[in-house]
Amino acid sequence: MIYFFQQALNALQLGSMYALIALGYTMVYGVLSMINFAHGDFFMVGAFLCFVGASRLHLSFVPVLLLSMGGVTLLGVATERIAYRPLRNAPKVSAIITALGVGIFLENFTLGLNPYPKYVPPLLPSFSFNFGGVSVSSFQLATIGISIGLMLALHLIVNKTKAGLAMRAISADRTIVPLMGVPVDKIIALTFALGSGLGGAAGVMYAMAYPVIDPYIGIIVGWKAFISAVIGGIGDIRGAVLGAYILGTVEIMTAAFLPSTYRDLITFSLLLVLLIFRPRGLLGRAEIQKV
Amino acid sequence: MKKTADFLRRVCAPGKYFNAKTVAAAGFILALAISRFALLDNYLQLLLMLIGINVILTLSLNLINGYMGEFSVGHAGFMAAGAYVSSLLTVKTFALYSPLWAFPCAVLAGGVVAGFIGLVVAVPSFKTRGDYLAIVTLAFSMIVKSVIENIDSVGGPRGFLGMDKLTTLPWVFFWTVVTIWIIRNFIYSRFGRGILAVREDEIAADLSGVSTRNVKMLAFVVSSFFAGIAGGLYAHLIQYISPGTFDIIKSTEMLVMVYLGGVGSIAGSILGASAYTVLLEALRPLGIWRMAVMPLLLVLLMIFRPRGIMGLREARWLVPSSERDAGVSK
Numbered sequence: 018m019i020y021f022f023q024q025a026l027n028a029l030q031l032g033s034m035y036a037l038i039a040l041g042y043t044m045v046y047g048v049l050s051m052i053n054f055a056h057g058d059f060f061m062v063g064a065f066l067c068f069v070g071a072s073r074l075h076l077s078f079v080p081v082l083l084l085s086m087g088g089v090t091l092l093g094v095a096t097e098r099i100a101y102r103p104l105r106n107a108p109k110v111s112a113i114i115t116a117l118g119v120g121i122f123l124e125n126f127t128l129g130l131n132p133y134p135k136y137v138p139p140l141l142p143s144f145s146f147n148f149g150g151v152s153v154s155s156f157q158l159a160t161i162g163i164s165i166g167l168m169l170a171l172h173l174i175v176n177k178t179k180a181g182l183a184m185r186a187i188s189a190d191r192t193i194v195p196l197m198g199v200p201v202d203k204i205i206a207l208t209f210a211l212g213s214g215l216g217g218a219a220g221v222m223y224a225m226a227y228p229v230i231d232p233y234i235g236i237i238v239g240w241k242a243f244i245s246a247v248i249g250g251i252g253d254i255r256g257a258v259l260g261a262y263i264l265g266t267v268e269i270m271t272a273a274f275l276p277s278t279y280r281d282l283i284t285f286s287l288l289l290v291l292l293i294f295r296p297r298g299l300l301g302r303a304e305i306q307k308v
Numbered sequence: 309m310k311k312t313a314d315f316l317r318r319v320c321a322p323g324k325y326f327n328a329k330t331v332a333a334a335g336f337i338l339a340l341a342i343s344r345f346a347l348l349d350n351y352l353q354l355l356l357m358l359i360g361i362n363v364i365l366t367l368s369l370n371l372i373n374g375y376m377g378e379f380s381v382g383h384a385g386f387m388a389a390g391a392y393v394s395s396l397l398t399v400k401t402f403a404l405y406s407p408l409w410a411f412p413c414a415v416l417a418g419g420v421v422a423g424f425i426g427l428v429v430a431v432p433s434f435k436t437r438g439d440y441l442a443i444v445t446l447a448f449s450m451i452v453k454s455v456i457e458n459i460d461s462v463g464g465p466r467g468f469l470g471m472d473k474l475t476t477l478p479w480v481f482f483w484t485v486v487t488i489w490i491i492r493n494f495i496y497s498r499f500g501r502g503i504l505a506v507r508e509d510e511i512a513a514d515l516s517g518v519s520t521r522n523v524k525m526l527a528f529v530v531s532s533f534f535a536g537i538a539g540g541l542y543a544h545l546i547q548y549i550s551p552g553t554f555d556i557i558k559s560t561e562m563l564v565m566v567y568l569g570g571v572g573s574i575a576g577s578i579l580g581a582s583a584y585t586v587l588l589e590a591l592r593p594l595g596i597w598r599m600a601v602m603p604l605l606l607v608l609l610m611i612f613r614p615r616g617i618m619g620l621r622e623a624r625w626l627v628p629s630s631e632r633d634a635g636v637s638k
Contacts, residue, residue, distance in 0.1 A: 046439075052439055052442075100607055100611070103611045104610065104611060104614060107610075107614035108614060108615065110373070110379075110567060110571065111567070111610045111614035111615070112610075113379075114563065114564065114567040114606065114610055115606075115607050115610045115611070117560055117563060117564065117603075118564070118603040118604070118606040118607040118610065119603070119607060120603075121560065121599065121602070121603040121606075122600055122603040122604055122607070124599075125596070125597070125598075125599035125600040125603070126600045128596060128599070128600075129596050129597050129600055132596060236556055236557070237556075240446065240556065243443075244443060244446075244447075247439070247440060247443045251439060278454075278457060278458050279454075279458065281450055281451075281453070281454040282451060282454040282455065282458065285447040285448075285450045285451050285454070286447075286451060288443065288447050289432065289444060289447050289448070289451075292432060292436055292440060292443065292444055293432055293435070296435045296436045296440055297440070298440075
């Protein structure tokens with residue numbers, strides 16, 4: 018039983034990381050109905066900024082977190098401005114291919130700068146608490162706590178501010194809302210800023226949990242986060258968080274109780290079964306098709 | 309002099325002697341000659357073969373993503389199935405037989421198995437569309453990869469080797485021409501019309517009497533069959549395959565080639581695959597930075613030419629003569 022709780026804690030940690038990245042996918046999808054395939058690589062850049070901050074600039078935890086989040090926010094906004102905005106009225110696939118291109122560029126640009134995997138020194142003093150046999154490390158506590166804090170902040174921004182209202186309005190109807198005087202470009206830039214910032218934070222958390230990083234970590238983690246967003250129903254913010262914790266739990270539990278090589282097999286099979294029964298995800302609304 | 313010019317004009321006039329069939333025959337003879345007498349060095353031959361394999365892959369993906377308008381991101385999985393099945397056959401089952409007929413049989417078998425997997429993927433596509441279907445295809449390719457990793461007798465994550473270098477230029481040329489020919493005829497067939505109708509408007513297609521289920525199933529089977537063929541050829545060219553060969557990066561590469569050349573165009577696929585393969589080799593002096601320059605070029609192309617090089621247009625010689633002036637193929 019203690020083993021189970023220990024694994025549940027790991028699932029919570031992995032789920033928090035997926036949730037932060039999945040939020041970026043789902044927010045951009047909400048306002049642009051476009052999958053930002055470069056988002057996983059934004060996350061990777063966040064992890065590398067964490068490496069730069071921790072091992073080159075010798076910063077402590079909070080400045081590193083701010084550096085990663087700020088850097089990736091800038092990257093996200095710049096990418097939107099340079100690569101995605103000219104394509105907003107182009108066919109959807111061109112935007113997707115551009116996103117894939119940006120992703121490959123980021124991976125290989127980082128690879129050019131860091132040809133070898135990098136080791137990120139620990140940012141927090143390493144100690145652990147013991148709750149009735151379940152040991153909680155300081156990294157896990159920080160990851161889960163900061164993630165939940167960031168998600169609450171996002172929730173407040175989206176639901177309580179004027180900009181958040183505009184964001185929700187754009188995702189509800191993209192033809193009418195601009196006519197009501199909503200500055201669409203600014204709101205989309207803000208969405209990218211928020212989503213990428215969360216991705217940067219996830220990069221720091223990844224680097225704390227798995228301290229050896231290479232430029233390709235963004236691919237698989239990014240796809241997993243994207244899958245979380247789809248499980249919850251892409252475009253839905255609560256769905257992304259829910260999907261991320263479900264995916265984290267499934268992954269950790271299969272690895273804990275079955276041979277770990279079966280992890281991807283079982284995760285993806287479950288995903289398929291889910292999509293057969295709930296084709297629009299758990300919280301996604303059924304698309305109404307007008308003929 | 310006049311006679312020679314006249315003769316040349318007659319021979320080169322499109323449709324008479326200078327048509328797709330003679331070009332294919334001449335190309336095949338040329339390919340045979342190149343590989344038999346080593347007219348080109350090994351590097352150029354390898355490059356040509358890679359172009360051919362990439363053309364097959366691109367066409368197979370274009371059928372789903374371009375002509376049917378769905379979004380598959382898991383074609384590397386079909387390719388993996390074809391590669392492993394054909395390699396197992398040539399190494400274990402057909403080891404004692406002449407590769408002259410054993411090799412095409414193995415490649416064909418790989419394609420058939422990939423086609424069966426395509427049939428399974430087609431089932432979720434009845435209900436899900438767009439981004440959700442993209443996830444289904446991705447999940448299938450990951451499952452294929454994961455299954456291979458867990459079978460120890462094919463090497464698991466270590467990969468599989470022992471294949472002879474059976475893929476030669478004539479074989480690649482043959483399969484490429486077969487792929488172009490079958491996919492072209494498929495697109496201009498009754499089912500092909502159904503595929504285009506599904507892309508334009510699925511509900512309208514359904515109401516007009518197109519059996520969208522059959523159309524989707526057939527499209528997925530044909531597409532994954534050819535991806536499997538390409539996998540078989542690739543395995544016997546590189547002589548080493550591992551689950552890591554067929555990961556998301558491979559699928560992404562295929563997507564890039566399709567959209568670079570232009571969706572819904574056979575000529576576009578041929579151009580896209582060739583341009584991508586050649587450009588990747590041409591940028592080789594840049595070393596590690598080559599894969600950073602390549603996507604930048606792609607992004608620029610997409611910003612200035614969002615529909616790819618060909619963009620739904622088709623080369624004239626790939627359109628059946630009865631269609632040329634009908635305006636259907638535009």
